[in-house]
Amino acid sequence: MSVTSRESVTVLGVVLCAALVTAEASKxxxxxxxxxxxxxxxxxxxxxxxxxxxxxxxxxxxxxxxxxxxxxxxxxxxxKCDKTLPAYSKTEKKLKASRLYWISMSLAGCAKLCNNTPDCEGFSHHSTYKRCQIHTKEGEEANLNDKWTTYERTSPAGGVARRVI
Missing domain, CATH: 4.10.400 (Low-density Lipoprotein Receptor)
Known part of the structure; x- marks a missing residue:
């Protein structure tokens, strides 16, 4: 089977596009x-x-x-540190969470963490102690006191970081 110059250009273009996508993803x-x-x-x-x-x-x-x-x-x-949290809404639902939480985080920072955490369904924020807990499908139902406010994702996250495993 012979390869025409048009097919060569097409194949080369696909390879170059794949290389650019890979280079951009590494950034x-x-x-x-x-x-x-x-x-x-x-x-x-x-x-x-x-x-x-x-x-x-x-x-x-x-x-x-x-x-x-x-x-x-x-x-x-x-x-993307929007304090109005356009991708989230307050909820009374008890979402699943790990026992892990971050301290000294702003509400917007907590939302950004959820946006960049694979499978994050929402988060809870303690405004007095500036604590943040992420909710995913895994974990146990979170039993947080009334000082915590829980936010559920209402739209897909934009610009999710790659997870390196």
Missing amino acids: LPRFVTYGNDEEVSKCEDVLSYLCGETKDDRCVSPKDFCDGVTTCSSGWDEQ
């Missing part, structure tokens, strides 16, 4: 979790994100999301 912020020892060692925290800028990219803790201080040189940690 996205990445969730650091168990299984990637190099990134865990770099961040010194399995619950951080790599900013996704360069090979020497910086780590950012979720508690630094939407705090008014840019940690990532791209500004990713301070982008």
Whole structure:
């Protein structure tokens, strides 16, 4: 079977597009979790994100999301920090959650953490102690006191970070 120059150009174009998509994906912020020892060692925290800028990219803790201080040189940690929470609505539902929560987080930072956590269905925020708990399909039903406000996702998250496993 012979290959025409038109077919060669088409194949080359597909390969170049795939390479560009792969290169762009490597620049996205990445969730650091168990299984990637190099990134865990770099961040010194399995619950951080790599900013996704360069090979020497910086780590950012979720508690630094939407705090008014840019940690990532791209500004990713301070982008999409809408305090009106357009993708969420308050709910009285008891959503499932792990026993893990973050301290010293703003409400907008908690929403950004949920937006960038795979399978996040919502979050709860304690306004007095600035605590954040993420709700996913896994875990136990959260029994939080009345000082916590629970928000359920009402629209899909935009710009979800890649999860590195």
